[in-house]
Amino acid sequence: SQQGEEDPQALSIQEGENATMNCSYKTSINNLQWYRQNSGRGLVHLILIRSNEREKHSGRLRVTLDTSKKSSSLLITASRAADTASYFCATGSQAGTALIFGKGTTLSVSS
């Protein structure tokens, strides 16, 4: 049961530019999380934002959440080649116990 849908599916930028990825979901959530996956490796948790929060920062990452539009965005500022990875949003619904992942955005940062 896919809940989150990331947009765009793929994004290519130059080092130093900002990268923005969006996530839309369908049902009421308790929280939304973003994860990064380097090629074929395990996912790494980046940030968790609760349904009563609107914005959260962690280093070069900024996440926003708009529960009225059922959407979230992840902004990576001043991108580096090492940011090249796939990024997934995952939602924890109020009714369920599982994190439901979207299909991800593949980010490519070239130097």
Added chain:
Amino acid sequence: EAQVTQNPRYLITVTGKKLTVTCSQNMNHEYMSWYRQDPGLGLRQIYYSMNVEVTDKGDVPEGYKVSRKEKRNFPLILESPSPNQTSLYFCASSLSGGQGARSPLHFGNGTRLTVT
């Protein structure tokens, strides 16, 4: 170092030959889960466990079994693997499960399984 350890990293097997993928975490996490990742389908949950001796089906449980006899271990068992189970498998754990999935997941590095 806090981690989730999966073994093996790569596995090639033949149809029908029973196999087990092990998963162990050293963070005293209550919640553990198995996902499979397939191109175009994203991550899908196979089974999860809220605590010792408590397991439940995820979205795609058919053809898989799990057990949770100890808090740290959560093996995934394929009794009779088939080619459609060729996939990348991830074990994950979090401090707690429960309503709303409030805790971040810690993932293992994955097991790439090929069934011929």
